[in-house]
Amino acid sequence: PAALRIRDLRVRYGPGEPWALDGVDLDIAPGRTVAVLGPSGAGKSTLASVLFRFRDPDSGTVELGGADITAHPVDAARAAVAGVPQDPHIFASSLRENLRLARPGCGDDALWDALRRARLAHEVEAMPDGLETEVGSHGTRLSGGMRQRLALARALLAAPRVLVLDEPTAHLDPDTRDAVTADLLAAAEGYSTLLITHDLAGLDRVDEIYVLAEGAVLQHGSHADLLASDG
Numbered sequence: 001p002a003a004l005r006i007r008d009l010r011v012r013y014g015p016g017e018p019w020a021l022d023g024v025d026l027d028i029a030p031g032r033t034v035a036v037l038g039p040s041g042a043g044k045s046t047l048a049s050v051l052f053r054f055r056d057p058d059s060g061t062v063e064l065g066g067a068d069i070t071a072h073p074v075d076a077a078r079a080a081v082a083g084v085p086q087d088p089h090i091f092a093s094s095l096r097e098n099l100r101l102a103r104p105g106c107g108d109d110a111l112w113d114a115l116r117r118a119r120l121a122h123e124v125e126a127m128p129d130g131l132e133t134e135v136g137s138h139g140t141r142l143s144g145g146m147r148q149r150l151a152l153a154r155a156l157l158a159a160p161r162v163l164v165l166d167e168p169t170a171h172l173d174p175d176t177r178d179a180v181t182a183d184l185l186a187a188a189e190g191y192s193t194l195l196i197t198h199d200l201a202g203l204d205r206v207d208e209i210y211v212l213a214e215g216a217v218l219q220h221g222s223h224a225d226l227l228a229s230d231g
């Protein structure tokens, strides 16, 4: 089955309110990377809140690996969807501790594998005093791009069915957005990934793009398809 399959998803914030999501269909095939692109107010955060089970749909279906997310306990559904938010919470402890929180008891091999995939290992090794001492009590001193890479490494350790990158570079310097997005997408290679974004950074690297506006999918296709249709 699809890693994520959404059909006719409708969500609104109260009776009589406009639909924040108004009949959205979206699929992510296993291992593919799909972007949802849309301006402010399009419904992107609402979509994320459904995937993280902060909000249940008013109607429609959301299936993870063939099973409806609302049919599972909230914790189980959340465990299946790991995310990298705009502003991840990095604990003021070592990088290692920040990673261990994602999978308590997991061995160093898995930690280093996640670091390598998120392209953190190189920088960590380059720190003169090493991981524990240099970053020991300063998880909060990392650069914005490094925080996002760490958040991704943490998400990968959770072995999610679907990985959601929710505007992961929105708070970064515009000059670094493209490079950080590229690193995140490279590290997410092989995972079923949803990139939520309001800008074009990195979209040439995704398999499919859904353009969302006012709660509805306006266009769906490859990067090349959408460029072509823009004339």
Ligand code: ADP
Pocket (backbone or CB within 6 Å): 013, 019, 020, 038, 039, 040, 041, 042, 043, 044, 045, 046, 047
């Ligand atoms: P985006 O993330 O793309 O900016 P949102 O999902 O935040 O879009 O918003 C989609 C629509 O839902 C907008 O019209 C917005 O005003 C409305 N909306 C979002 N959150 C709330 C809320 N908590 N209460 C009422 N309306 C909301």
Ligand code: ADP
Pocket (backbone or CB within 6 Å): 048, 049, 052, 078, 081, 082, 083, 084, 085, 086, 087, 088, 089, 090, 151, 155, 164, 165, 166
């Ligand atoms: P927290 O300390 O609240 O867990 P994190 O930065 O560790 O903060 O958040 C990462 C986790 O939070 C993700 O694995 C995901 O399950 C969840 N999450 C909640 N909302 C979002 C969001 N909008 N985007 C990405 N991840 C989110």
